[in-house]
Amino acid sequence: MASQAVLEAGRLSAIAxxxxxxxxxxxxxxHDEAEIPGVQSLLALSRSASYDVTCAxxxxxxxxxxxxxxxxxxxxxxxxxxxxxxxxxPRPLPAGVRTALQLLRGITGFFSAETEAAFVRAxxxxxxGGRTGA
Numbered sequence: 001m002a003s004q005a006v007l008e009a010g011r012l013s014a015i016a017x018x019x020x021x022x023x024x025x026x027x028x029x030x031h032d033e034a035e036i037p038g039v040q041s042l043l044a045l046s047r048s049a050s051y052d053v054t055c056a057x058x059x060x061x062x063x064x065x066x067x068x069x070x071x072x073x074x075x076x077x078x079x080x081x082x083x084x085x086x087x088x089x090p091r092p093l094p095a096g097v098r099t100a101l102q103l104l105r106g107i108t109g110f111f112s113a114e115t116e117a118a119f120v121r122a123x124x125x126x127x128x129g130g131r132t133g134a
Contacts, residue, residue, distance in 0.1 A: 012057045012072070015107055019050035022100040029096035038088025038122075039097055045082035046100065049075040049111075079111055084118035093126040 023046040029039055052075035059068035089097065104111075105119040 009057050009060050012053050015110060016050055016053040016057065018103050018107055019046050019053060022046045022103040023050060025096040025100040029094045036090050041082045042084060042100060045078050045084065048082060049078040076111060079115040084115060084122065089122050098126060
C-alpha cells in the first residue's frame with residue numbers, strides 16, 4: 001500500500017508541474033495580450049488547480065489523507081469555478097495559449113470529461129485541431 005501512495009504522490013506531483021507549466025504559458029500570454037476573459041479564466045483555473053494539487057501532495061506525505069482528498073477534489077472541480085469557454089478565446093490562439101491548452105488536455109482522467117472536451121473544443125476552434133505547426 002505504501003508504494004501505491006508513493007506512485008499516486010508522484011503522479012500528482014507531475015500533474016502539479018504540468019499545471020504550473022500551463023500557468024506560465026498563460027501568464028506570458030496575458031502579459032503580451034490585452035485582457036482576454038477566456039485566457040484569464042484558463043489562467044485562474046491552472047493556478048487554482050495547481051495550488052490544490054500541491055496541497056494534496058503535501059497533506060498526503062504528512063499522512064493527512066482527509067485534507068489531501070479535499071484539496072484533490074477542489075483541484076478536479078476548479079473548472080466549475082473558472083469556466084473554460086472556447087467562445088472567449090482569441091482567434092487565432094496565441095502560441096502560449098495553444099501550448100497551455102495542449103498541456104491541460106494532456107492530463108487525461110483528472111478533470112471531468114466535460115472540461116477535457118472544453119479544452120479540445122478550444123483547440124479545435126483554432127482551426128488546427130490542437131496541432132502545432134512544424
